[in-house]
Amino acid sequence: MKEKSILHVPLLSPAWKKVAFLFFPLPVLLVIGMALVQMEISPDDSAQIIYGFWAIGFGILNLSREKEEDEMIKSFRLQAFQTGFYWLIWGLGALMMINYLRFGRITSEIFSAYLVLFLLNAYIYGAFQYQKYMCNKD
Amino acid sequence: MKNTIKVERARHNLTQQDLAEKVQVSRQTINSIEAGKYVPSTVLALKISKVFGIALEEIFELEEGD
Numbered sequence: 001m002k003e004k005s006i007l008h009v010p011l012l013s014p015a016w017k018k019v020a021f022l023f024f025p026l027p028v029l030l031v032i033g034m035a036l037v038q039m040e041i042s043p044d045d046s047a048q049i050i051y052g053f054w055a056i057g058f059g060i061l062n063l064s065r066e067k068e069e070d071e072m073i074k075s076f077r078l079q080a081f082q083t084g085f086y087w088l089i090w091g092l093g094a095l096m097m098i099n100y101l102r103f104g105r106i107t108s109e110i111f112s113a114y115l116v117l118f119l120l121n122a123y124i125y126g127a128f129q130y131q132k133y134m135c136n137k138d
Numbered sequence: 139m140k141n142t143i144k145v146e147r148a149r150h151n152l153t154q155q156d157l158a159e160k161v162q163v164s165r166q167t168i169n170s171i172e173a174g175k176y177v178p179s180t181v182l183a184l185k186i187s188k189v190f191g192i193a194l195e196e197i198f199e200l201e202e203g204d
Contacts, residue, residue: 068164072176135170 011065020064023057044109051114058121062128076131084124091119140199143172146190161185 027050034041062080066073096106147157154168161168161182170176171186178186187194 068166070163070167071179071182072163072167072170075176135175136166 009063011069012060012063014065014067016060016064020057020060023053023060027053047110048112048114051112051118055114055117055121058118058125062121062124072135073132076128076135079131080124080128083127084120087123087127088116088120091123092116139177139204140174140201141171142197142199143168143186146192146197150190152189157186157189160189 030053031041031046031049034046062077092111095108095111099108100106143157147154152160154165154172158165158168162185163182167176167178171178183194183198187197190197
């Protein structure tokens with residue numbers, strides 16, 4: 001059965017996972033490096049740099065093919081995207097609630113596109129790995 | 139959904155890996171189907187029944203709650 005081309009999502013080769021893992025320590029080293037050379041950067045900006053890099057890392061992991069990308073893995077992937085989005089909504093709701101209880105308002109400087117993308121991709125990755133773990137568990 | 143893949147495999151002297159290769163999925167997928175953790179698509183179910191040369195209903199059976 002042929003898929004409609006406009007809906008088809010091309011996945012990256014599994015080798016990209018190695019590249020993705022580089023994005024996790026890189027921003028931490030970058031922020032430390034910027035602090036060492038005494039660049040003026042606010043803690044909020046540092047956090048955004050880290051969220052941005054981690055979002056890209058998780059994004060690459062989520063869009064990389066498994067070694068054996070069969071229909072079960074495809075179904076896990078679809079479920080992971082749905083579950084990840086669901087967890088994101090609850091996660092953001094929880095962050096807003098915490099912010100409201102602590103500072104009396106639901107908005108905060110830390111809420112940014114980088115944070116949302118990082119959380120979304122992290123949740124998707126978590127949901128995908130959880131399904132694979134449950135499937136391999138006896 | 140219950141299935142008799144394990145029984146049919148034994149009858150045809152096939153390992154999970156052999157069956158996986160015949161229907162072009164991973165061994166983990168066959169293992170998950172046998173354990174009832176994953177319900178295969180119609181296409182995969184038909185491929186499995188074709189390997190064993192028996193009707194789909196003889197391999198897969200609906201359970202209460204399905």
